[in-house]
Amino acid sequence: MSTLIAERPTAELATRPKAPKRRLRGESKLHPLVWVFVVAVMAFSLIPFYWLVNTSLKKGASLSQGELFPSQPTLENYLVVFQNPEFLLALRNSVIIAVVTTTVALVFASFAAYALARLKMRRKAMILTLILSVTTFPAIAIAAPMFSIWRDIGLYDTLLGLIIPKLTFALPLAIYTLTSFFKEIPRELEESAYMDGATPFVAFRKVILPLAVPGLATTAILVFISVWNEFLLAVTLTTSPESRPVPVAIAFFSGTSEFDQPLGTISAASVIITVPLVILVLVCQKRIVSGMTAGAVKG
Amino acid sequence: MATKTLQPGRAAPAKTSGRDRAERRLAFRMTAPSLVIMALVAAVPIGYAIWLSLNQYSVRTAGLSRFVGLENYINALASQEWWAAFGQTFLFAGLSVSLELVLGTAMALLLNLAFKGRAVLRTVVLLPYAIITVVSAITWQTMFQPNMGLVTNVLSTLGLPGGDVVWLGEHGYAMAVIVMADVWKTTPFAALIILAGLQVISAETYEAAELDGASKWQTFVNITLPLLRPAIVLAAIFRTMDALRVFDLPFVLTRGANGTESMSMLAYTQLRENRLVGEGSALSILTFLTVMVVSVIYVRFAGGNIRDVAKEEQ
Numbered sequence: 001m002s003t004l005i006a007e008r009p010t011a012e013l014a015t016r017p018k019a020p021k022r023r024l025r026g027e028s029k030l031h032p033l034v035w036v037f038v039v040a041v042m043a044f045s046l047i048p049f050y051w052l053v054n055t056s057l058k059k060g061a062s063l064s065q066g067e068l069f070p071s072q073p074t075l076e077n078y079l080v081v082f083q084n085p086e087f088l089l090a091l092r093n094s095v096i097i098a099v100v101t102t103t104v105a106l107v108f109a110s111f112a113a114y115a116l117a118r119l120k121m122r123r124k125a126m127i128l129t130l131i132l133s134v135t136t137f138p139a140i141a142i143a144a145p146m147f148s149i150w151r152d153i154g155l156y157d158t159l160l161g162l163i164i165p166k167l168t169f170a171l172p173l174a175i176y177t178l179t180s181f182f183k184e185i186p187r188e189l190e191e192s193a194y195m196d197g198a199t200p201f202v203a204f205r206k207v208i209l210p211l212a213v214p215g216l217a218t219t220a221i222l223v224f225i226s227v228w229n230e231f232l233l234a235v236t237l238t239t240s241p242e243s244r245p246v247p248v249a250i251a252f253f254s255g256t257s258e259f260d261q262p263l264g265t266i267s268a269a270s271v272i273i274t275v276p277l278v279i280l281v282l283v284c285q286k287r288i289v290s291g292m293t294a295g296a297v298k299g
Numbered sequence: 300m301a302t303k304t305l306q307p308g309r310a311a312p313a314k315t316s317g318r319d320r321a322e323r324r325l326a327f328r329m330t331a332p333s334l335v336i337m338a339l340v341a342a343v344p345i346g347y348a349i350w351l352s353l354n355q356y357s358v359r360t361a362g363l364s365r366f367v368g369l370e371n372y373i374n375a376l377a378s379q380e381w382w383a384a385f386g387q388t389f390l391f392a393g394l395s396v397s398l399e400l401v402l403g404t405a406m407a408l409l410l411n412l413a414f415k416g417r418a419v420l421r422t423v424v425l426l427p428y429a430i431i432t433v434v435s436a437i438t439w440q441t442m443f444q445p446n447m448g449l450v451t452n453v454l455s456t457l458g459l460p461g462g463d464v465v466w467l468g469e470h471g472y473a474m475a476v477i478v479m480a481d482v483w484k485t486t487p488f489a490a491l492i493i494l495a496g497l498q499v500i501s502a503e504t505y506e507a508a509e510l511d512g513a514s515k516w517q518t519f520v521n522i523t524l525p526l527l528r529p530a531i532v533l534a535a536i537f538r539t540m541d542a543l544r545v546f547d548l549p550f551v552l553t554r555g556a557n558g559t560e561s562m563s564m565l566a567y568t569q570l571r572e573n574r575l576v577g578e579g580s581a582l583s584i585l586t587f588l589t590v591m592v593v594s595v596i597y598v599r600f601a602g603g604n605i606r607d608v609a610k611e612e613q
Contacts, residue, residue: 030412030414034409034412034414037405037409038409038414038416038420041405041406041409041420041423041424042420042423042424044483045423045424045426045427045483046423046426047449048427048438048439048442048483049426049438051438051441051442051448051449052434052437052438052441055441055447063447064446064447065446065447066444066446066447066448066449066451066452068449068452108332108333108336109333111329111330111332111333112329112330112332112333112334114329115325115326115327115329115330116326116330119322119323119325119326119329120319120322120323120326121323121326121327121330122323122327127330127334130334131333131337133591133594134337134341135540136540136590136591136594137341137345137587137590138543138544138562138563138583138586138587138590139544139546139563140544140546140562140563140566140567140583140586140587141344141345141348141583141584141586141587142340142341142344142345142348143567143583144348144351144566144567144570144579144580144583145344145345145347145348145351145580145583146344147570147571148347148351148576149344149347164340165340165344167336167340168336168337168340168341171333171336171337172337175333199321199325200321200322200325201325225429228431229431229432231431231432231433231546231547231550232544232546232547232563232567235550235567236567236570236571246431247431247432247433247434247547250433250434250437251433251547251550251551263437263440263441263444263447266437267437267441270434270437270438273431273434274429274430274431274434277429277430277431278426278429280429281422281425281426281428281429282422285421285422285425288425288428289421289425289491292488292491292492293491293492293494293495
């Protein structure tokens with residue numbers, strides 16, 4: 001553990017994708033114990049993935065005996081999943097819900113975040129605290145009354161009925177992340193726009209927004225992942241395959257008894273919906289890291 | 300455009316220039332849509348939940364209800380189920396957040412080292428974050444499933460206890476699986492927040508400590524940890540608030556059986572499965588209040604960045 005401090009942090013900041021090429025100092029001095037830690041952390045992160053994929057490729061005796069390597073790997077579980085109309089519907093629902101919620105949240109949040117990051121405003125601290133506190137609301141406190149309200153006005157078990165409450169949780173996340181991105185844009189650029197006679201709104205549209213495209217993309221990814229992942233609202237406010245998103249469909253896959261689930265098929269379904277997200281993380285790793293830590297620590 | 304109805308101008312200081320006022324008005328207009336949506340979809344339902352929780356609803360006749368005051372709350376607070384769920388939720392949050400902070404700090408220290416393969420490590424560490432919670436639950440179910448699971452198989456091959464245990468079917472063991480699934484998925488988040496904190500500690504600080512002859516362990520305990528405190532507190536706040544509303548993991552893994560029912564699960568079960576709207580609403584308001592009290596305590600006593608951020612805005 002103590003060796004960890006020996007190697008000084010390099011200048012590279014996870015939050016600064018454009019930092020100059022990092023210098024790797026002391027590369028050769030790593031204590032062997034540190035490598036043990038590195039391997040342990042990698043194993044902890046990857047082995048469960050391996051086991052999920054492994055389980056999804058097995059059937060029958062091979063599955064129930066828990067073979068470390070499938071002796072007769074089969075794609076049958078995947079075929080079963082893709083032939084299941086409810087799973088395909090759920091995929092469609094999840095995509096619609098996540099795309100619409102993310103888009104709407106980003107539009108409203110970029111306005112609010114600009115005001116909070118740049119404009120003179122009364123009670124700004126209070127508003128920011130309020131917005132932050134919404135992110136800590138337990139979803140059940142909203143899901144429970146929504147269940148009653150939506151049943152009364154006919155939005156229960158509809159995609160719209162799910163998008164609206166999800167927006168409430170997507171908005172604060174988007175505002176919080178975007179506010180810290182907007183703050184990083186140098187003020188001089190707006191100042192010169194003001195010199196040219198631009199109003200604050202024009203400065204926002206013509207100067208800030210184009211510069212904030214990376215920040216907007218990052219925020220979109222984070223909001224998308226969080227909406228895609230959300231489960232409590234989804235399970236409370238839907239009941240039919242026509243409006244159920246993926247997490248709920250998987251949770252209810254083939255029966256509700258907790259001990260005799262057909263784990264092979266469920267694992268295959270899990271792998272299928274995990275692959276796109278893993279690709280997203282691989283491609284957008286830096287963005288995700290910078291978004292998750294945006295505003296967390298003043299750099 | 301020129302209407303001033305939106306702006307309670309009288310409260311403004313006398314010296315406010317026209318441009319300032321226009322800017323404030325614009326700021327108000329740009330924030331309003333988000334605030335209105337959040338108010339409509341957060342505040343209104345919570346208010347309605349309070350009303351629902353003060354009534355009792357007929358299970359048989361739709362729309363039939365009677366006002367019962369605080370009866371639902373009194374019943375809930377007198378019930379063994381609520382306190383069991385309360386205790387289990389806090390046990391889960393305490394265990395998983397402590398593990399996540401310790402592991403997250405260790406991961407952050409590793410990621411802050413200069414070595415070949417650091418980029419690979421960072422990608423690998425981040426992967427579980429992309430997993431949806433339901434899948435994380437299923438993944439750990441496959442790991443601990445009797446006979447089929449990797450963990451159970453390894454344990455029995457090595458002759459260690461736990462190999463022949465139905466993990467999700469027993470008190471204590473079921474909670475352990477749920478904690479594992481949470482730690483696996485969310486430690487990357489804690490690690491990244493702490494890493495960001497680590498990267499703003501200046502090299503000079505360490506060099507000074509080295510000159511003073513501090514050992515590496517002393518440096519870590521006396522310099523790194525105190526300077527990391529704000530980042531760790533921030534990670535703790537985010538993770539605790541999230542852990543206290545845990546729902547997905549027990550839902551998928553145990554349906555709340557074997558000592559894993561959380562506050563949110565209990566409210567859900569009463570509401571959706573037992574159709575007890577009044578009782579379910581009272582339980583969800585109690586869950587809400589519990590989480591809010593904890594967040595106030597955190598921000599008050601642990602301090603941390605959230606307060607600094609808020610102050611800076613003033």
